[in-house]
Amino acid sequence: MSTPASSPTPTNTGPGRMLVAVYGLFALAATGRSVMQIAQTWPDQHLPYWLSALAAVVYCVATVALARGDRTSARIALGTISFELFGVIAVGIWSYADKAAFVAAGQAGDTTVWSKFGQGYGYVPLILPIVGLWWLRRTGRRAAGA
Numbered sequence: 001m002s003t004p005a006s007s008p009t010p011t012n013t014g015p016g017r018m019l020v021a022v023y024g025l026f027a028l029a030a031t032g033r034s035v036m037q038i039a040q041t042w043p044d045q046h047l048p049y050w051l052s053a054l055a056a057v058v059y060c061v062a063t064v065a066l067a068r069g070d071r072t073s074a075r076i077a078l079g080t081i082s083f084e085l086f087g088v089i090a091v092g093i094w095s096y097a098d099k100a101a102f103v104a105a106g107q108a109g110d111t112t113v114w115s116k117f118g119q120g121y122g123y124v125p126l127i128l129p130i131v132g133l134w135w136l137r138r139t140g141r142r143a144a145g146a
C-alpha cells in the first residue's frame with residue numbers, strides 16, 4: 001500500500017531506523033558526558049561542559065523527532081539538526097581558535113562532543129547532521145513525489 005500524497009514518508013522507516021539509533025546513541029553519550037562533567041566540577045562550571053549539555057539536548061530532541069516520523073516532527077528534526085550542524089561547525093572552529101577556552105584545569109583538551117568538529121567521537125558529530133539533513137530531504141522529496 002502506498003503512502004498518500006498528503007502524508008510525508010516517515011523519517012523512521014528503512015535506513016531512517018539506523019539514523020534514529022545513532023542519534024539515540026549520541027543522545028545517551030552526550031547526556032552521560034555532560035552530567036558527569038558538570039557533577040564532577042560543581043560549582044565551578046566551565047563553558048565547554050554546558051556546550052556538552054546543549055549537544056545532549058539537541059541529540060535528544062532530534063532522536064525523538066526522527067523516531068516519531070510525522071510531518072510536524074520532521075520540521076522539528078529539520079530545525080534541530082540544522083542547529084546541530086551550525087553548532088558543530090561553530091564549536092569546532094572556536095575550539096581551534098581559542099584552545100584555552102576548551103581546556104579545564106588539570107584536564108586534557110577536547111572537553112565537548114562538538115570540540116574540534118567531533119574529533120573525540122571520530123568526526124561522527126560532523127557527519128551525522130549532514131546525513132540527517134540528507135535523509136530529511138530525501139524522505140520529504142519522496143513524499144512530494146508520491
